[in-house]
Amino acid sequence: xxTQGTKPAGMSDAEWEVRVDLAAAYRLIAxxxxxxxxxxxISARVPGPEEHFLLNPFGVLxxxxxxxxxxxxxLDGNKIDKTEENINxxxxxxxxxxxxxxxxxxxxxxxxxxxGVGVSAQAEGLLPLSQTSLLYWDLIGYHEFEGLALNMxxxxxxxxxxxxxxxxxxxxxHGLLACGRSIPEAFIMMFYLEQACxxxxxxxxxxxxxxxxxxxxxxxxxxxxxGLGADLGTREFAALKRRLDRLGAEYxx
Numbered sequence: 006x007x008t009q010g011t012k013p014a015g016m017s018d019a020e021w022e023v024r025v026d027l028a029a030a031y032r033l034i035a036x037x038x039x040x041x042x043x044x045x046x047i048s049a050r051v052p053g054p055e056e057h058f059l060l061n062p063f064g065v066l067x068x069x070x071x072x073x074x075x076x077x078x079x080l081d082g083n084k085i086d087k088t089e090e091n092i093n094x095x096x097x098x099x100x101x102x103x104x105x106x107x108x109x110x111x112x113x114x115x116x117x118x119x120x121g122v123g124v125s126a127q128a129e130g131l132l133p134l135s136q137t138s139l140l141y142w143d144l145i146g147y148h149e150f151e152g153l154a155l156n157m158x159x160x161x162x163x164x165x166x167x168x169x170x171x172x173x174x175x176x177x178x179h180g181l182l183a184c185g186r187s188i189p190e191a192f193i194m195m196f197y198l199e200q201a202c203x204x205x206x207x208x209x210x211x212x213x214x215x216x217x218x219x220x221x222x223x224x225x226x227x228x229x230x231x232g233l234g235a236d237l238g239t240r241e242f243a244a245l246k247r248r249l250d251r252l253g254a255e256y257x258x
Contacts, residue, residue, distance in 0.1 A: 010071070010072060010073060010257050010258030013073065017052070017053070019052040019053070020051050020052060020053075021072065023049050023050075023051060023052065023059065023188070024059060024072035024073070024075055025072045025256070025257045026049070026188040026189070026242070026246075027047060027048075027049040027059055027072070027075060027112070027188055028070050028071050028072045028074075028075065028256040028257065029188075029242075029245075029246050029249055029256050029257070030047050030049075030112070030114070030188055030191075030192050031047055031061060031067040031068075031070035031256070032067065032068060032070065032249055032254050032256045033192065033245050033249065034047065034067055034114070034116070034192075034195075035066070035067035035068045036248075036249070036252075037196065037199075038118070039116045039118050039195070039199055040066070040067040040068075040116075041116070041117040041118075042066070043063065043064050043065060043066060044093065044117065045067075045096075045115050045116055045117055045180075046060055046061060046092075046093055046095075046096035046099070046100060046113075046115055047060075047061065047112070047113070047114045047115070047191075048060050048096070048100040048104065048112065048113045049111060049112045049113075049188055050104055050108075050111040050112070051077060055079070056079065056080050056104070056105070057077050057078065057079055057085055058077070058078060058080075058100065058101075058104050059075040059076065059077055059078075060075065060076050060078060060092045060093070060096050060097070060100065061074075061075060061076070061092070061093075061096075062074055062075075062076055062088070062090035062091070062092070063090070063091050063092055063093040063096075064090075065090075068254075070256065071255065071256055071257070071258050072256065072257055072258060073258060074090075076088060076090060076091075076092055078092060078097070078101075080101050080104060080105050081101075082097045082101060095153060096115075098156070098157060098159065098160065099113070099115055099163070099182070100113050100115075101160075102160035102161075102163060102164055103163075103164070103167065103184060106164050107164075107167065107169075107184070109186055110172070110184040110185060110186060110191075111185070111186060111187060111188070111191075112184065112185045112186075112187060112188045112190070112191035112192075113182065113183075113184045113191065114182070114183045114184070114191050114192065114194075114195045115176075115180060115181070115182050116180050116181050116195065116199065117179070117180040118180065118181070118199055118202070119206075120199060120202035120203040120205070120206045121175075121180050121181040121198070121199060121202045122178070122179065122180050123202065123206050124175065124202040124205055124206065125175050125176055125177050125178055125179060125180060125181070126177070126178050130147060130175055131145060131175060131198075131201060131202065131205065132205055132214070132216065133216060133217065133222045134201075134204060134205050134208055134214060134215075134216065135201060135204045135205075135208075136225050136229075137197055137200050137201040137204055138201035138204065138205065139222055139225040139226045139229065140197050140201075140226070140229040141172065141173065141194060141197070141198075141229065141230075141233075142222075142226045143171075143226070143230075144170070144171050144172040144173055144194075145171065145172075145173045145174070145175060145198070146166045146167055146168060146171045146173070146174050146175075147166060147174065147175050147177060148162070148163050148166040148167075148174050148175070148176050148177060148182075149162075149166075149177050150176065150177045150178040150179050167182075167184075172184050172185065172194055173194055173195075173198055181195065181198055181199065181202070183195035183198055185237075185238070186235070187237075187238070187239075188242070189237070189238035189239045189241065189242035189243075190237045190238045191238075192238055192241075192242055192245075193237060193238030193241055193242070194238075196241075
């Protein structure tokens with residue numbers, strides 16, 4: 006097992022567990038090549054009534070994020086932790102509104118991958134080319150590009166595009182957004198959305214495309230949705246944390 010840090014005095018066990026899992030998610034996004042230097046963000050709600058959430062310190066690579074380095078902020082972007090580090094303003098704009106209006110979604114992941122941005126720039130968006138793209142088809146919405154995510158007024162339009170039930174957004178000409186009722190769920194949503202985008206780009210590069218019949222698309226989606234339960238992603242995430250431990254990634258400190 007990897008090095009396990011000591012929970013800071015005064016911190017609840019529940020918050021420390023979220024911090025460890027969130028730090029692991031940052032390391033795994035980097036491990037699978039979904040990071041973008043010091044940019045992008047993954048947030049997670051801190052258990053409790055205060056409506057605080059955690060974000061990465063701006064300027065730190067995903068592979069450097071640890072449980073104790075994460076910054077706790079409130080819904081107005083005020084730092085709760087005593088730290089000289091700051092958060093990325095775009096991270097606050099995107100994440101705070103989802104945490105405020107969709108309390109069912111406790112974790113939010115945003116990426117700028119080559120495949121994700123490539124698909125986001127296509128007129129038809131994500132195509133039903135593979136069983137991977139059909140997994141969570143009804144849970145994906147689209148949000149038009151409005152420039153860098155620094156305008157607070159964009160929050161309402163982003164929320165409208167996410168709606169009351171969707172878990173993912175393809176941000177046009179920008180990237181991907183995946184949300185979950187837990188950190189493992191958000192991670193598995195992003196992992197397979199990214200895989201679907203990579204498959205699409207690879208298939209398009211190869212030449213003509215074969216789209217499965219509508220009835221098969223619907224069947225594959227229905228089959229996948231039967232597994233959309235409260236424990237979605239937990240087995241995969243636990244296995245991937247074991248991989249991090251074998252690699253010596255000291256995220257839980």
